[in-house]
Amino acid sequence: MKQSLQLRTSQHLALTPQLQQSIRLLQLSTLELHQELETLLIENPMLERVDDPMDNAVRLLADGAINNTSTTPDAGMESAAQADNNTPQEATADADVPVNDSVSANEEEWSFNDAPSGASNSDEDEGRPQLEAAHISLREYLLEQMRLTLREPRDRALLELIIDTLDDNGYLTESLEEIHAGLPIELLIEEDELSFALKMLQSFDPPGVGARNLSECLALQIRRLPKIPFVTRRLALSVVETQLTLFAQRDFTKLKKIFNCDDEDLREAQAVIRQCEPRPGITFATSSSDYAVPDVIVKKSGNGWQVLLNQDVMPKLRVSSMYANIMRQNRGEAGLGTQLQEARWLIKNMRQRFDTILRVSQAIVERQRNFFTHGAVAMRPLVLREIADTLGLHESTISRVTTQKYMLTPHGMFELKYFFGSHVATETGGEASSTAIRALIKQLIGAEDQKSPLSDSKIADMLGEQGMVIARRTVAKYREALKIPPVSLRKSL
Secondary structure (H helix, E strand, O other): OOOOOOOOOOOOOOOOHHHHHHHHHHHOOHHHHHHHHHHHHHHOOOEEEOOOOOOOOOEEOOOOOEEOOOOOHHHHHHHHHHHHOOOHHHHHHOOOOOHHHOOOHHHHOOOOOOOOOOOOOOOOOOOOOOOOOOOOOHHHHHHHHHHHHOOOHHHHHHHHHHHOOEOOOOEEOOOHHHHHHOOOHHHOOOHHHHHHHHHHHHOOOOOOOOEOOHHHHHHHHHHHOOOOOHHHHHHHHHHHHHOHHHHHOOOHHHHHHHHOOOHHHHHHHHHHHHOOOOOHHHHHOOOOOOOOOOOEEEEEEOOEEEEEEOHHHOOOEEEOHHHHHHHHHOOOOHHHHHHHHHHHHHHHHHHHHHHHHHHHHHHHHHHOHHHHHHOHHHOOOEOHHHHHHHHOOOHHHHHHHHOOOEEEEOOEEEEHHHHOEOEEEEOOOOEEEHHHHHHHHHHHHHOOEOOEOOOHHHHHHHHHHOOEOOOHHHHHHHHHHOOOOOHHHHOOO
16 A cells, blocks of 8 residues: 555644633632642742731741731732832833733732731630640540549450440440450450440440440430439330330330330330430541531622622732742743743633622522522522523533532522422423422421321322422432431321
């Protein structure tokens, strides 16, 4: 086959680095955005942050005295403005600098309000911060009680061995037989000694610790509850020790037949059991809470609703005047020119990100006015395409904007995706939002008679009376999404 050269022309779409950065910033959450920003501030010296979080920190001098002079962003902005206001001789010398390389502090500042971010705090805020108390684990709490109770080293060692087998909920993860089988034979430890150590552990606080199952855990707590009548305590112990499954299934009819009691006796025993904690060690568990910060705030304004960007989560950036002056003096530095362009891209993309979030939020509020006025029952069906067509954006852009972005409303804080939902047809030919139907289901279940709760079929019939055609399995799906138990578990005496 003969080789030859051929020239062909073709077209293809390519994402520029600026567009790629804009898309990436748009889909980041508030926390991820600030983490990305900290990385970019370290990598690019041309960027500086106006709202420095360390502006209000206490600064110490070399001799240990407190420095009362505060550095505010306004001071930096004034110095940058003074650096740009060159003398006539300097302006003549820099007259040949290209326009693209010139830097103006007013043009590149990234700010959304005129209030100085370095404002002084009140006297109460200037006090010393309160330090959080040291966390005590369940193991440390039990060992402290052991040191105050036991004196013999052998007893302490056996009890500490059992404490080490507890899980985070305070349950014994291994049986005494398994623990005894794992001990060296030369120690001559009897299984009765382990049983005594377990009994000692079960007498410690919190009540129920050291239990081998849920039934034993509840029984240990019921025995230690104060001011409980003897008959009620005995019935509650019998229920948790022998018929805990029927009690969990709320099969009160069988329970009354088994224990030969009436509704009042069983109701009192149920109240005693509900005082118990099924996971006694949960109070010592370390759990980190996830906090969501709103990106936009909706407020009542006259006859309408006003959408505002949350100024606290909006970083304020600008091009560093110091490095800009260095670049003017060394116009041949290609590295600084590239970093300057990247800084400008970032500032522009950050502004575009928040502008897009604001536009999408305003369009959502405009279409969900009834929700902000009457609540979730007035939510109307809404899809991404409707917002995309209104704003002239792509559906993927709306999806990125509404993911992990939150709106603070008078009804609470919601993710922007919360306002989008499928629709259900009504008998009149209209549409009802799935969010509104879930709210109605929650209202119906909240107002039901606990002695005769509503079944899924009954709820579907009640919604049908209001003109909403919905199947029983759909009601069950919405009820499970709301984390509401079925009818058998909602029944009460």
